[in-house]
Amino acid sequence: MATFTSTSRQPFNAEHVRKDFPFFETGVAYLDSANTSQRPRHVLYAMDEYFEQFNSNVHRAAYHVSEVATERYEGTREAVRRFINAHSTKEVINTRGTTEGINLVAYSWGQKNIKAGDLIVLTILEHHSNIVPWQILAAKTGARLEWVDVDEKGELRLEQYHALLEQKPKLVTFSQISNAIGTINPAKQMVHDAKRAGATVLVDGAQGAPHQGVDVRDLGCDFYAFSGHKMLGPTGAGILWGKRELLEAMDPFMAGGDMIKAVRQEGTTYADLPLKFEAGTQAVAEVIGLGAAIEYLEGLGMENITRHEREITEYAMEALSELPGVRIFGPPVERRAGVVSFEVEGIHPHDLSTIVDRHGVALRAGHHCAMPLMIRLDVPATSRASFYVYTIKDDIDRLVEAVADAQRIFA
Amino acid sequence: MGVDEQFYREYILDHYKNPRNFGHIEHPTYTHEEDNPLCGDVVGIDLLVKDGVVDDIKFHGRGCAISQASASLLTERIKGMSLDEARTIGKEDVLSELGIDISPARIKCALLSLKVLKAGAWGLGEWPGEEEE
Incomplete structure (x- = not known):
């Protein structure tokens, strides 16, 4: 039976957790885990x-x-x-x-x-x-x-x-x-x-x-x-x-x-x-x-996972809010899971996704299979960043930089 | 100049921010609107045809830069053309006019305005499957 890598047994640390996921060798800042997650070696080996x-x-x-x-x-x-x-x-x-x-x-x-x-x-x-x-x-x-x-x-x-x-x-x-x-x-x-x-x-x-x-x-x-x-x-x-x-x-x-x-x-x-x-x-x-x-x-502990995602979510909401013209949808961080759906004034979500993709940031754009909700929110689509056990603050920093670049291009 | 500037070329951004032939025609010969529910892009086109020639064309809509710039470019191209000539415009023409490498995920955005013309304004009824590619 495949075993855990040693890093997983230490106190929760996303930087360590990340090393269990071969995908991150690609260097992609993956912010689409609500869509599908990455897989650790433990799963691949099994x-x-x-x-x-x-x-x-x-x-x-x-x-x-x-x-x-x-x-x-x-x-x-x-x-x-x-x-x-x-x-x-x-x-x-x-x-x-x-x-x-x-x-x-x-x-x-x-x-x-x-x-x-x-x-x-x-x-x-x-x-x-x-x-x-x-x-x-x-x-x-x-x-x-x-x-x-x-x-x-x-x-x-x-x-x-x-x-x-x-x-x-x-x-x-x-x-x-x-x-x-x-x-x-x-x-x-x-x-x-x-x-x-x-x-x-x-x-x-x-x-x-x-x-x-x-x-x-x-x-x-x-x-x-x-x-x-x-x-x-x-x-x-x-x-x-x-x-x-x-x-x-x-x-x-x-x-x-x-x-x-x-x-x-x-x-x-x-x-x-x-x-x-x-x-x-x-x-x-x-x-x-x-x-x-x-x-x-x-092995990681669901409570640790929830706490980590809360931290990342809070960090992302604050960082994105500091950019001009960014509007975040959804509840305050206390009643929100690791999902930040937002729009940037003057930039369609698909254009935003295309630009941040060129910065190596995987960001979902669209209706997220929730068209009735999009109509209710009166938006054609949103950009959505979503997080998981392996998301680190550097991923968020890269997103924010990429969004700022998109704003510069569309200014 | 970074990659993004190359992708969102100046003139595409210009057509997005300052769309040409934007609006409606009061008594159009043809009018048609379509949306792309997947991303919420909307393009509608009004055509005024006189003696077999596109005398006036206007579009309206909302959506991403690719869909709106593509519509704006298409109206510029078609205005003053004979209807027969305009009918021969294909997806390759639209894509080459955009002049950028469109990813498969964005191809529908780029071709939405052509779809509106083909499926509606020219009465072709059926979209001939460009979005499959």
């Missing part, structure tokens, strides 16, 4: 080890290497269970990512439980992956969608949320943290209130799991979806967690190999949880990589 030493399919063969592969694959499930504090690995479903997890719920749970006239509550902060599946479900079933708005600081209008809860929604869904502007939603309180109103609750943890971590039992929701690739793992491996009794009652999302108990001409009985939802050959190497990413994050 995947290489699979390919080189026990590459085989899981759950199927009786030979040794397949047993090792299965053990590692299932090892990730246990690592995830521990990381999110779930009751059982039966509640931990491997998906390709948050999008698939939400779609799984929208189809398998939604089509069975949502009826014409039912209310689905979501928020204007959502990523398209937590909007479009519900629009499709609503169109199919005749359910209606209601959106919780934000205030001028980009924080949810909770009084409006509570008014919607009084209409007894069947489903409430929202993100733990906004990917577009970094708002940390009061998720626990929101889940609590929605459960009291009798709703089933899905929390989109795509940004929450990597940056704050989660305790699904403490959070109290029914479903929680997240992606491995935003938390130092590879693309193609994500998790849907769901309460066992809900998952048991749901029909499969995809059908095929591995999700069956017995197939006869007369019909099929499905596998027990969690395999009922894992049809076909899974992304074995990626799932193993996700397990290694979780080990690595646990």
Whole structure:
């Protein structure tokens, strides 16, 4: 098994952490971790080890290497269970990512439980992956969608949320943290209130799991979806967690190999949880990589990660604010994750991205898959800098210099 | 001169800040607007055609420097051309007129104004797939 590099065990220091990530040898100031993160050697080695030493399919063969592969694959499930504090690995479903997890719920749970006239509550902060599946479900079933708005600081209008809860929604869904502007939603309180109103609750943890971590039992929701690739793992491996009794009652999302108990001409009985939802050959190497990413994050400590990101975020907000004509979207740093979305007067975000790119700074420009929010903020797009365990103040300094250069060019 | 000055050449910035033929035509022969929802660029073009010649052209819109400068340059080029001649303008012409190396991510910005002409103002209806490249 790949081991941690020695640097990771010392007190948290982003300069040291960074050395575990080969990507930074490129010299790029990478400020797009809310989009996808970089991967430490620990993750890359775990995947290489699979390919080189026990590459085989899981759950199927009786030979040794397949047993090792299965053990590692299932090892990730246990690592995830521990990381999110779930009751059982039966509640931990491997998906390709948050999008698939939400779609799984929208189809398998939604089509069975949502009826014409039912209310689905979501928020204007959502990523398209937590909007479009519900629009499709609503169109199919005749359910209606209601959106919780934000205030001028980009924080949810909770009084409006509570008014919607009084209409007894069947489903409430929202993100733990906004990917577009970094708002940390009061998720626990929101889940609590929605459960009291009798709703089933899905929390989109795509940004929450990597940056704050989660305790699904403490959070109290029914479903929680997240992606491995935003938390130092590879693309193609994500998790849907769901309460066992809900998952048991749901029909499969995809059908095929591995999700069956017995197939006869007369019909099929499905596998027990969690395999009922894992049809076909899974992304074995990626799932193993996700397990290694979780080990690595646990080694750093989620509290250290959150604290480091807060420091960097505060530094970035101050430095960017000192430039003339820069407007930052979203809440104050106390209620903001490591995301700074901003606009620069007179420079379109795409022009800004192009210029800072020439300074070796990777900055996202666009709608961040949150078009309804962009319309609400009345901007065509924003520039977004987002941070993680390896972000250092020098990255921010380089961003600020590059933005100042863009201002000089566009002056 | 740094790389950025080379990319955002003086005349591109000039067309962005001081767009030519900006505005609307009161009774246009053709009018059409399109947006690029991916980045929020908007370009609309009004054409006044007399005796088969583009007598007047105006554009409006908002967005990045590439999309707006490209639209401004296109209007300058087309004004006074016969419609037949104008119809032959292709994406290569637009890109070479910009004279800069456009990355794949920005190509839609550069070609939005041409798309507006082709898909709308010339009644071609369908965008012939330039954005695939």
